[in-house]
Amino acid sequence: MAIHSNSPETGSASGGDKPPADITLVESPPNRTNGKTKGDGLAQENSLSQLGAVTVDAADWAAPGITTLSGLASGSPVKAPIRPEVLVVNRRLTVFAVILGAVCLLLLGLLIGNFWFELAGSVTALFISVKILWNPIRRTTLQWAAEPESAVVVATVGGFISLLGVLKLLGGDRLLTYWYNQLNWDAVGALGEVFGALGQILIAVLAVYIAWRQYVIEKDLTIQQNTITQQQTIDSYFQGISELVLDEEGLLEDWPQERAIAEGRTAAILGSVDAGGKAKVIRFLSCARLLTPLKRDQRLGRAILDGTGGYEEDREFGVRVIDVGVMLAGADLSATDLRWTDLSEANLIRGNLSYCDLVKTNFSRTILAHASLRGADLNGTRFFYGRAEDASPRSRTVPPDYQTGECTGAVIEQADFSDASHMSPEQRYYCCAWGGTTTRSTVPGGCEGIPNKLGR
Structure with a gap:
């Protein structure tokens, strides 16, 4: 172990000298050449150049537990300094x-x-x-x-204390003492009981309000959940009907049993959804031409293409893929969108069509007796074929004539057309002529000069 000092003088701690400011402890391994050890001076120089130095500060020497310089010189071990x-x-x-x-x-x-x-x-x-x-x-x-809020807090406390001081200087304490002595404590106790009763009443009212709000929220959540469930049911119905009546190539292939199953599914879905759901189902079936009477091959029964990318329509002898029949009797379809739908020959007796959008809707040979069309939009709505003067409602015995309009009209006896909009002169004439006394009184614009062909 070699000791090198940066100071010119080194002394022993036992002799009273101060410890060196910086002492370097160097451990030099023996350097052997050809199996022999070189001199100590050469070993010390090599150790300094190769291994570096460990510096011990004077403050560390001054700490307790450190050996003296003489102890270092004699080869005694150096204790570690105390950490800060x-x-x-x-x-x-x-x-x-x-x-x-x-x-x-x-x-x-x-x-x-x-x-x-x-x-x-x-x-x-x-x-x-x-x-x-x-x-x-x-x-x-x-x-x-x-913090900015500290000034507000200090100002609030200081302002309150200063206000108390001002009231003290103005004699407010004497006024409060006078009022305190003049109080009728019996009346104050009775007033406290009154306020306590009012507090209990307010708590009861608050509990009722919270319960009502909870009921409203639960009701809204229930409605949302029912709407989601209904939409999922309708989507499944759409997918099932499409797979039922179409072949692998996407062409219409409906056999009698398939049509019967499709009608059964339709009856079930229309009976389990609300007015908006019914309108969605009707629009889907109508746009897919599943409610329109299609011309059929007399031998195979398959629908015939019209040569323009669609299926040919046959009002007299055509067969519908789905015949709604009495599925919509008494149904509530109020305030729904039924534009461009084909509801011909459907039974809508006592149906609620109030405020519906019935633009271009086909009601030929439809039973609308006792139905409500109040506030409905009748722009382009078809109630008959042919001329209004020659058209007449459907008959159980006489086949329809789509050229003249005989027996092609809707049954509108005792129907309500109050506040209906966009009613054309032809529609007004037909409704006044074949609606009867009750219907004539609800037709917008009146029925003056139009004969009552129904006779009742």
Whole structure:
């Protein structure tokens, strides 16, 4: 072990000399050449150039537990210096011990009634506690003072105290004392009971309101869930009908049993959905031409193409893929969108079509007796074929004539057309002529000059 000093003089700690400011400890391994060890001076130089130096500060030498320079020279081991963290912990433990001792001294003084013990313990504990707490309190106060809200808090407290001072200077305390002495405490107690009863009533009202709001929220959630479930049911119905009546190439291939199953599914879905769901189903079936009478091959029964990309329509002898029949009797379809739908020959007796959008809807040979069309949009709605003067309602015995319009019209006896919009002169003539007395009184524009062909 070699010792090199950066100072010109080195001394022994036992001789009273000060420890060196910087002492380098170098451990030089033996350098062997051809199996022999070179001199110590050469080993020291090689060690300095290859291994580096370990520096020990004077402060570390001054710490307890460090051996003297003579001990280093004699080859004694060097103890590790005490770390700053350990010193901090030791200092804290000392402070804790002093405070605890001061508190114990104070308690002892209280027990034995010694004034000087109490004074010494109190002053010592208070002094050390304030010294320790001063920096955290100061730092916290400065941080809080830097916040914008601190000024508001200080201003509020100061304003309140200053207001009390102003009231004190103006004699407000004497006025409050006078009012306090003049109070009828029996009346105040009765008033308190009244306010207590009012508070209980308000709590009961609040509980009722909370229960009502909870009911409304649960109802809305139930409606939303039902709407989602209904839409999923309708989508499944659409998919099932499409797979039932179409072949692998997407062409219409509906046999009698398939048509019967399709009608059964339609009847079931129309009976389980609301007005909006019914309107969606009707629009889907009508746009897919599943409600329109199609011309059929007399031998195979398959629908015939019209040569323009669609299926040919045959009002007299055609067969519908789905015949709604009485599925919509008494149905509620109010305020729904039924534009461009084919509801011909359907039974809508006592149906509710109020405020519906019936633009271009086909009602030829439809039973609309006792139905409500109040406020409906009848722009382009078809009630008959041919001329209005020659058209007549459907008949159970006479086949329809789509050229003249005989027996092609809708049955509108006792139907309600109040506030219906966009009714054409032809529609008004037919409704007045074949609606009867009750229907004539509801037709917009009146039926003056139009004969009552129904006779009742």
